[in-house]
Amino acid sequence: MKKYKFNNLSIRNKLLIIYICSVFIPITLTHSVFYQVTYNNVRTQKMNDFSLSIKQISNDFQVAIDDAVGISSKLYTTYELYNLLEAKYLSSIDFIHAYYDYFGDISTEVSLYPSVHSIKLYTNNDTVIYAGGINKIDTLVKESEWYKESESVRSSYPVLTRRIGDSGKYNTFSLIREMDYYLTKNSTQKILEIELEAGIMNSIFKDVTFPGDLYLLNGEGTIEYTTNPEISWSEDKYSFESVTLPKDKVMFHETYDLPYLNDWKVIGVTEEHVLLEDIKESRNIIFYIALINLLFPSIFIIYITSSLHLRILHILKHMRKVEDQNFELIEGIDYQDEIGELTQAFNRMASKIKRLINEVYVVDIQKKDLELQRKQAQLSALQSQINPHFLFNVLETIRMRSILKQEDETAKIIENIANMLRKSFIWGKDWVTVDEEIFLIKCFLEIQHYRFDDKMQYQIDIDQDAAKCFIPNMSLIPFVENASIHGIEPAKGKGMINISIKRIGEFLLCEISDNGQGMEKEVYEQVMESLEKEQNIGEHVGVKNVYYRLKLHYSNKFDFKIESEKGVGTTIRIKLPIIKDKINSIK
Structure with missing residues (x-):
């Protein structure tokens, strides 16, 4: 999964994100919170006001009844x-x-x-x-x-x-x-x-500011008085439960706890939207303020964004033309901001490149070509002054001193290094015999065995019929090197490298296997896909180099297979047509 990076976004999208995060969301949230707080405050205030109205009605009714009770107590x-x-x-x-x-x-x-x-x-x-x-x-x-x-x-x-x-x-x-x-x-x-x-009753219940219906109920829930015009309370006795109330009703009530008004209640019923009538005007004002706060910054930001986006796109358009060697200058007003400076710098660069190509580049290439040839000649002369035999003599001297000091293993490694060095100096040929390739492989494996001691063992099995057959130079040792360095060295425990070359009819079957750490499935699939599509495979360049050299020499007449499993090891199988004679094989 591709990792998301903010820098991969276009400037227009970045400015849009800035606008949303810095303008739209804060303004919207601020006004939403403000409206919600206002809504709650107004609703709470209305609830308190209506509750006070019911309490006042209840008190007035009780005062009227208390007058009668007072007279009755006096006369009683x-x-x-x-x-x-x-x-x-x-x-x-x-x-x-x-x-x-x-x-x-x-x-x-x-x-x-x-x-x-x-x-x-x-x-x-x-x-x-x-x-x-x-x-x-x-x-x-x-x-x-x-x-x-x-x-x-x-x-x-x-x-x-x-x-x-x-x-x-x-x-x-x-x-x-x-x-x-x-x-x-x-x-x-x-x-x-x-x-x-x-x-x-009319003076108590109707001369109030409660925006709804009022009910006076006795202890049994019967309506004794109501301001609801749909109920003829004076004609008959109605139960409050039989009254159809609004779906969004809001109820307020006061209950009497007096002997002569036992469980009598004053109930006020109103609708939810009545509570919010006063907030409608506030809601509209909040909406218009939010709209203004969004409209003007939005227009301003869109104008600035369009200016920046279009001007940058204009520069990118001309820069893409440079890829096709079209050094067209950007026309227009020379603004003094950063984009204007970038435009001016592009024009100067385009003019200078065009002038260099037309006036300087060709001459400069000729001069550099001559200089390169001169330096190459100097390097060749210097290299020719170095006598390779001097290096061999030095290594031979070190080897002899190691033998005298009875450091036989060190002497053996120095001998292998000298052999590999001697081969690198004298091999200028494309084809070698299997014996010559195996000789170099043995030198390399002895050096690796010296490094890892018993951690790395190897076994070489060569048919007599295959020893004198010719193969492309350095076609096996890269796989041996990979088996040692990438297979055995990072693995835990002892490792074994097996090399087998057999002649089967008119073909050579070369097999190199190890019991090292092997390749991950993804890495293995990547290597095989790169070989088929002729892509660069990074650190496995040696495998790719051998494969394409074999393809160059044998076309499609050879077989090349890789088998690898994580924790088990890797096996290379190469089947090559037998080349019986090569003029340049022995020099």
Whole structure:
């Protein structure tokens, strides 16, 4: 996989990345975060405002009910009122005097409480006159809903009920309480009803800023009052669970924990989009600001990018023409920035190269050619002055001294080096016998054996019929060298190199094998592919050199095979046609 490098990108793509990372992403993220923070703050503020509105409605309703409860508590413990309803009157005149002595004063207190409409008393005392706010507890009263619903709890604490009013609808709210504080054995039944003002609910629930529907629920979940126009709360009693609420509803509620309002609730229902009405304007402003922040930098960056990109492409276009020896100058205004300086430098370079080619290059080549020939002649003369025999004599002297000092192994290595050196001086021929090639291989292997001691062993097996056959010079030793250096030397443990040359009919079969480290599969495939496609294979240049020399001499009449496995070793097999005679084989 090709490794990604930033420098491989074009300048246009680099500038685009800079724009995205430095302008587009920061501005987009900044405004997105700002919008999200604004959205959350506005929504939280709206939720708090609406929650306060519900709390205020709940408090106002409780204050209105507390006024009635306060009056009921005061009258509940008033003995004079109890005595008024409990006494047995001999005549109507006696009741009238008692009524005006006390009940008239009670009625005047109603004006002190704006939420209270009137006070009514109910009794089963037959000696009183049922008029002026005093009513008889008869069968009709006992069969009424408010009487039955409050019967179980009105003796303990006041009960708020909604009953049918004078209009025939369930729109009258009253506080009902049993007057049993001074209860005696033969006491009559007495009930106090404090009726609330008809418009008190509208003033509490409608004169608010809550943008939704409000519901007043009793402890059983029945709607006692609502601002929802689709629910006729005054016509009948509806359960809150039966109401169809919006899908994106947001609900606020306040629950009462009072004996006379046990589990009553004030619920406000609104829609999510109502919470976000105020943020729409802010969202548009944020969008326009972000658009402006993106638009102007984008236009400016696009202009600069286009200027840089087009001018660089213009220079590259002329530089590619130079490859075809077209030294056309770049026309246009000479700008003073770096690209302008690069343009000017290219024009100067193109002019100078064109002038050098036309005026100097040819003459200079001729002068250099003469100089090269002169230096080559000097080198040849110098080389001819060196007597190779001097080197041989020196090596022979060192070898003899090693023998005298009984350093036989060192002497043997020096002898092999001298033999290899002598061969390198005298071999000017293309073809050698198998014996001559093997002689050089033995010298090399002895030197390697000296280096590695027992780590490297070798075995050579040559047929007598093959010894005098001719092969191309240096066609086997590169493989022996590879087996020693690349196969045995880096491997752990002892290594063995086997060399076998046999004559089979009119062919020579040469095989060189080792048990060294072998080649990786990828390296092996690379070597074989390079031989087939005649490509450069880098460090295996010796293999390639031998292969192409064999192909030059034998055309396609030879076989060349390589087998290698990592950790097992490498085997080279070469099958060559037998050359029986070569004029230049012995000099």
